[in-house]
Amino acid sequence: MEKVLQFLNNVQQNNNRDWFNNNKAEYLKAKETFDNFAEQLIAGIGQFDATIKNLTLKDCTYRIYKDTRFSKDKTPYKTHMGVYIAPGGKKSGYAGYYFHLEATGSNYIGSHLLSTGSYKPQKEALKSIREEVMLNGKEFLQTVGMAKGFTLETGNSLVKVPTGFPSDSPYAEYFKLKDFFLTKNIDHNFVNSPELLANTIAEFKKTIAFKELLNKAIQYAYENGV
Numbered sequence: 376m377e378k379v380l381q382f383l384n385n386v387q388q389n390n391n392r393d394w395f396n397n398n399k400a401e402y403l404k405a406k407e408t409f410d411n412f413a414e415q416l417i418a419g420i421g422q423f424d425a426t427i428k429n430l431t432l433k434d435c436t437y438r439i440y441k442d443t444r445f446s447k448d449k450t451p452y453k454t455h456m457g458v459y460i461a462p463g464g465k466k467s468g469y470a471g472y473y474f475h476l477e478a479t480g481s482n483y484i485g486s487h488l489l490s491t492g493s494y495k496p497q498k499e500a501l502k503s504i505r506e507e508v509m510l511n512g513k514e515f516l517q518t519v520g521m522a523k524g525f526t527l528e529t530g531n532s533l534v535k536v537p538t539g540f541p542s543d544s545p546y547a548e549y550f551k552l553k554d555f556f557l558t559k560n561i562d563h564n565f566v567n568s569p570e571l572l573a574n575t576i577a578e579f580k581k582t583i584a585f586k587e588l589l590n591k592a593i594q595y596a597y598e599n600g601v
Contacts, residue, residue, distance in 0.1 A: 454483065459473045490558045492582075
């Protein structure tokens with residue numbers, strides 16, 4: 376991944392169209408490296424999670440070009456690359472597995488990252504996930520515990536328990552969550568290891584129970600119009 380990281384660092388320092396156009400070959404090499412890894416990661420996860428089989432790169436990866444129409448930051452290119460592997464692809468609304476690389480000094484996330492779960496789920500899906508936690512909180516916490524080395528993100532939360540959920544529940548703090556995902560920060564040693572692919576697959580395998588619990592709730596919402 377050294378080519379990818381070097382390219383992202385260069386974009387971080389030269390985020391303008393003239394530089395990018397003059398260094399298009401560097402971008403294409405980095406993209407090829409990342410895409411090759413992403414394809415192998417999709418296939419590798421598919422070996423233990425049948426719900427994401429037959430996904431393509433287009434289903435799971437993102438363009439380097441930013442949409443700056445509604446942003447104060449008008450720099451034209453992203454300084455990170457990611458692949459989101461979820462049933463039905465990145466736009467399906469289902470929970471999935473996310474692999475993220477980021478330039479040094481970028482503040483998009485602030486580090487390289489592995490993550491599993493649902494970020495900004497739709498209103499109906501979020502309500503259904505909260506209900507799943509309310510009804511099966513013990514199982515929910517067990518799936519979090521099975522993901523050794525991952526942390527449940529709790530930063531994006533409501534101040535109060537949402538209407539319709541019991542504030543005296545032992546799981547009340549989880550009802551407040553607006554996102555439901557696990558994260559594991561990874562460093563350059565992890566990213567540049569010759570065992571990157573195998574290590575990443577092994578880490579994500581720990582999180583499948585968490586992902587499946589979320590997607591059971593999300594699917595219920597989609598099928599029943601919760």
